[in-house]
Amino acid sequence: MGTEKTGQADSPITGGAALGGPTITGVRTVLIDVPLGQRTITDSQSSVDSVEFVQVMIETDAGITGYGFNWNYTKGMRAVQVMIDDCYGPAAVGQPALARQALMDAMHATTHFIGRVGVARVGLCAMNLALWDIQLKLEEQPLWRHLGPAKERVQAYNTDGGWLTWSTDELIADMQRIIDRGFDAVKMKLGRPDPRDDFERVRAVRRAIGDTIKLMVDVNTVWDLKTAMVWGRRLEAFDIEWLEEPLHPFDVRAHAALAQALDLPIAVGETIYTLQGFRDYVDQRAVDIMQADVTKLSGIEEWLDVAALGRAAGLSVIPHTNVQHNVHAQLAAATANTPMVECCYESLFDIWENPISVVDGYYTLPDAPGVGGKLTDRVLERYRIG
Numbered sequence: 548m549g550t551e552k553t554g555q556a557d558s559p560i561t562g563g564a565a566l567g568g569p570t571i572t573g574v575r576t577v578l579i580d581v582p583l584g585q586r587t588i589t590d591s592q593s594s595v596d597s598v599e600f601v602q603v604m605i606e607t608d609a610g611i612t613g614y615g616f617n618w619n620y621t622k623g624m625r626a627v628q629v630m631i632d633d634c635y636g637p638a639a640v641g642q643p644a645l646a647r648q649a650l651m652d653a654m655h656a657t658t659h660f661i662g663r664v665g666v667a668r669v670g671l672c673a674m675n676l677a678l679w680d681i682q683l684k685l686e687e688q689p690l691w692r693h694l695g696p697a698k699e700r701v702q703a704y705n706t707d708g709g710w711l712t713w714s715t716d717e718l719i720a721d722m723q724r725i726i727d728r729g730f731d732a733v734k735m736k737l738g739r740p741d742p743r744d745d746f747e748r749v750r751a752v753r754r755a756i757g758d759t760i761k762l763m764v765d766v767n768t769v770w771d772l773k774t775a776m777v778w779g780r781r782l783e784a785f786d787i788e789w790l791e792e793p794l795h796p797f798d799v800r801a802h803a804a805l806a807q808a809l810d811l812p813i814a815v816g817e818t819i820y821t822l823q824g825f826r827d828y829v830d831q832r833a834v835d836i837m838q839a840d841v842t843k844l845s846g847i848e849e850w851l852d853v854a855a856l857g858r859a860a861g862l863s864v865i866p867h868t869n870v871q872h873n874v875h876a877q878l879a880a881a882t883a884n885t886p887m888v889e890c891c892y893e894s895l896f897d898i899w900e901n902p903i904s905v906v907d908g909y910y911t912l913p914d915a916p917g918v919g920g921k922l923t924d925r926v927l928e929r930y931r932i933g
């Protein structure tokens with residue numbers, strides 16, 4: 548799939564000549580579906596055995612190709628591919644590759660009427676990452692060095708031991724395995740049909756892992772406000788680091804009511820797609836931990852805007868992360884108010900070219916130039932579906 552053209556297209560972008568740098572000559576996409584190398588993962592709203600990715604490649608007349616991506620743990624990425632092939636690619640070809648913010652506006656203008664959140668937004672992010680990748684390759688810098696690090700290592704917390712359908716014994720055994728590997732922060736899923744089950748599982752896990760390990764819980768949006776009020780209050784007995792996505796993510800008012808009623812910190816962000824969405828949460832004091840995800844926002848600039856919003860409000864940003872750890876670890880390294888990054892789906896760590904890893908509970912930072920968004924050629928060939 549893709550768009551190719553040569554020569555300068557008509558465009559509202561000005562300043563290309565003064566800016567210099569390469570011109571975009573083509574935009575290509577590949578759709579893949581990669582099986583998880585671990586058993587089916589479940590939370591209160593999803594069951595996952597494979598992950599779909601769109602890999603976008605922005606080609607330039609300098610011979611540099613920028614790689615971006617987006618992903619989903621169910622089907623549907625074909626729709627994102629269409630957004631890129633039909634809307635963003637044609638808007639980008641012929642334009643100066645370094646005019647990133649003007650290009651983002653021009654691309655957004657092609658889908659704003661049907662997609663300010665969701666499918667169109669995540670396609671825009673894939674383009675944004677690929678544009679950053681071009682600049683960083685020109686500079687021969689990894690993202691975190693370009694931004695200027697705030698810290699030399701990034702703590703990881705682990706979600707791979709807490710899935711909803713695991714028995715309590717399996718849950719405890721997996722948590723223990725993770726802790727033995729050097730993690731000192733773990734998350735488990737809530738949202739079973741009877742909240743008493745959730746309560747008992749949290750109690751059992753806290754007893755098993757002791758008091759010094761950070762424990763987070765994630766409802767994945769399925770509680771109503773009353774359930775969250777009652778069971779959130781009871782969970783406070785277990786020294787929980789945060790209660791994640793207790794309610795519908797667009798219901799800022801309900802989160803505000805909950806945040807005011809509970810001492811337990813509230814975390815949201817993996818399904819907030821805009822800076823304004825986060826601003827409303829902050830304004831209404833409805834969030835304590837902002838889980839900004841670059842692959843749900845429109846890209847790196849907007850993620851940094853959200854992080855700055857958090858800093859101004861005295862809040863931590865702890866990015867929601869399944870497969871986008873290559874980018875998030877670099878963003879966190881360059882952001883002072885980002886104490887941790889999630890670690891999950893470790894069976895997919897090696898699908899990336901220049902993969903980063905977690906050692907003793909901390910992410911390594913890459914030396915390779917770019918954003919870290921290129922899947923290996925082997926993965927792109929083997930799992931291609933479109």
Ligand SMILES: [Mg+2]
Pocket residue numbers: 765767791792817867
């Ligand atoms: Mg979550």
